[in-house]
Amino acid sequence: MASPTSILSFLLLLPLTAAVSSTQVIKMYPKQHVVGAEPKCESWKFSIEVNNAGSWKSIPPTCIDFVKDYFNSGRYLADSRSVAAFSLNFARSVKVSEGDAWIFDVDETLLSNLPFYKDHEFGLQPYNDTSFFEWVKKGSAPALPASLTVYNWLKKLGFKIFILTGRDESLRAVTEQNLIDAGYSGWEKLILRGPNDDKKNIEYKSEKRAELVNQGYTIQGSSGDQWSDLMGFALAKRSFKLPNPIYYFP
Amino acid sequence: MASPTSILSFLLLLPLTAAVSSTQVIKMYPKQHVVGAEPKCESWKFSIEVNNAGSWKSIPPTCIDFVKDYFNSGRYLADSRSVAAFSLNFARSVKVSEGDAWIFDVDETLLSNLPFYKDHEFGLQPYNDTSFFEWVKKGSAPALPASLTVYNWLKKLGFKIFILTGRDESLRAVTEQNLIDAGYSGWEKLILRGPNDDKKNIEYKSEKRAELVNQGYTIQGSSGDQWSDLMGFALAKRSFKLPNPIYYFP
Structure with a gap:
């Protein structure tokens, strides 16, 4: 059985492996493999704001610039x-x-x-x-x-x-x-x-x-x-x- | 008394009038007056996703391109x-x-x-x-x-x-x-x-x-x-x- 970390890596860091079983959705998203640092932090923000994340202690270190920009840009x-x-x-x-x-x-x-x-x-x-x-x-x-x-x-x-x-x-x-x-x-x-x-x-x-x-x-x-x-x-x-x-x- | 529409316009369309009483926050956001079409739709999305909007019937017409892009870009x-x-x-x-x-x-x-x-x-x-x-x-x-x-x-x-x-x-x-x-x-x-x-x-x-x-x-x-x-x-x-x-x- 995979460790929790490997599940998270699988979902957050790799291209959409699961999507190969869903050609219709793939066809709708030409850029679906482009999931760089910023969309990952955007998605992290989505999940914490809708209360999916449960209790969390601090922001992800990779998202510090994203969070700064969220405040500094006027968003x-x-x-x-x-x-x-x-x-x-x-x-x-x-x-x-x-x-x-x-x-x-x-x-x-x-x-x-x-x-x-x-x-x-x-x-x-x-x-x-x-x-x-x-x-x-x-x-x-x-x-x-x-x-x-x-x-x-x-x-x-x-x-x-x-x-x-x-x-x-x-x-x-x-x-x-x-x-x-x-x-x-x-x-x-x-x-x-x-x-x-x-x-x-x-x-x-x-x-x-x-x-x-x-x-x-x-x-x-x-x-x-x-x-x-x-x-x-x-x-x-x-x-x-x-x-x-x-x-x-x- | 102002109409509901005028309150919404005041908040969504005009620069941050209320902010003049809060110089400290203003200083933190150099671009705070720049709230164009995209940030407005981003903020609309934030509010509907966290369930602030109550019952709504359809997306705002001004946000159609934003919503399309949300799906097409992989977000x-x-x-x-x-x-x-x-x-x-x-x-x-x-x-x-x-x-x-x-x-x-x-x-x-x-x-x-x-x-x-x-x-x-x-x-x-x-x-x-x-x-x-x-x-x-x-x-x-x-x-x-x-x-x-x-x-x-x-x-x-x-x-x-x-x-x-x-x-x-x-x-x-x-x-x-x-x-x-x-x-x-x-x-x-x-x-x-x-x-x-x-x-x-x-x-x-x-x-x-x-x-x-x-x-x-x-x-x-x-x-x-x-x-x-x-x-x-x-x-x-x-x-x-x-x-x-x-x-x-x-």
């Missing part, structure tokens, strides 16, 4: 703007009532930690609490522009805004000030992790959403860069996944 | 190979027992209807039952090569394979023969929709998965091109989303 901003457009398209369809709520995650959703990740090879270095916390405590993360636009439109439309972050209570003051400095205001509640809460993100966020539902809110929308922000239980009517090819939180 | 095959790699990486991690099952969808998962969609402008023409059924009844859809590879490896690894399709019972014979002709064999059961079953795909597939669970199977993996193949209840331990920028089924 990241364009992708986040498309998320904003679909979010607002849905928001406009809601006849907003008193208890209608929208939940935003903080990191890589409302705020961008790119200045930090730019200095840490865009996720090539595995996530490190200490250095990331030092950055967070500076309170200088900029807004992700498309999210700021969505946030302000949602307020105008009458949604109650909840900010639900995996950051813990010790970071409340700096997070609040950072959000204000980045242009956010008027949220209903900023929810942070309590001390000694080491639940997985998906469980923690589901429980907090359930508390809001129990308080009578209807969670219409939820915006986050991690699937664990958007899945689990007490789900929003519609969830919006922002791009993040840098890191993964279960 | 589609490369993306489906990356899904295969992640699927097999997970499958290899399972210590396979008697009742361990894997579920595959048919259209755009095991079989490719691209020869049909190529003749119908890759989803620019809204889905039409009659002409699609005519194509299906020819029974000549080729295998999606990466899926055939995964399928055969899963059999070798000992998984029981279930094929769960939205096609209805009247198409059983032609579907079975098409699958065999495309190289598939040895499945445990091919499950099709009963007559007059007009449930949404997500509900129908969830119920059929629940029946397998009740029969004692453990659904380890599930592969489909639609989120409605993979979400709902009685979920697989891991779900794998294949690319499909042509159509959407709720």
Whole structure:
């Protein structure tokens, strides 16, 4: 039996061996044997964004230039703007009532930690609490522009805004000030992790959403860069996944 | 209050107005104002693949060349190979027992209807039952090569394979023969929709998965091109989303 590595090599690195049994598909793709470094990283990005990859610790070393280019070329901003457009398209369809709520995650959703990740090879270095916390405590993360636009439109439309972050209570003051400095205001509640809460993100966020539902809110929308922000239980009517090819939180 | 169209235009067509409040992010993206036709379609693809778009009827007319190129350049095959790699990486991690099952969808998962969609402008023409059924009844859809590879490896690894399709019972014979002709064999059961079953795909597939669970199977993996193949209840331990920028089924 082949090793896992050999299966992966077979699928990712070699020409389409399996395709010889499918002449019809082959005929449709004249360039199907051309699968160089860039399409491989494009395909890696596709798979991590749709949550096929499961838990992953760091980006593939061969994709560092691809990831840099994704951010530097404007594709990241364009992708986040498309998320904003679909979010607002849905928001406009809601006849907003008193208890209608929208939940935003903080990191890589409302705020961008790119200045930090730019200095840490865009996720090539595995996530490190200490250095990331030092950055967070500076309170200088900029807004992700498309999210700021969505946030302000949602307020105008009458949604109650909840900010639900995996950051813990010790970071409340700096997070609040950072959000204000980045242009956010008027949220209903900023929810942070309590001390000694080491639940997985998906469980923690589901429980907090359930508390809001129990308080009578209807969670219409939820915006986050991690699937664990958007899945689990007490789900929003519609969830919006922002791009993040840098890191993964279960 | 602005109209929905004006919000979408604001976000998709104009330069990043919101970014003026975020000088740090602007500095990181020298080309952030360059959002031409291709990045817009790339971003549309990102959003539909991560399920941000909700129900959609046809591809944007401005993205027809982008979608054609996605299939003709080999990106589609490369993306489906990356899904295969992640699927097999997970499958290899399972210590396979008697009742361990894997579920595959048919259209755009095991079989490719691209020869049909190529003749119908890759989803620019809204889905039409009659002409699609005519194509299906020819029974000549080729295998999606990466899926055939995964399928055969899963059999070798000992998984029981279930094929769960939205096609209805009247198409059983032609579907079975098409699958065999495309190289598939040895499945445990091919499950099709009963007559007059007009449930949404997500509900129908969830119920059929629940029946397998009740029969004692453990659904380890599930592969489909639609989120409605993979979400709902009685979920697989891991779900794998294949690319499909042509159509959407709720």
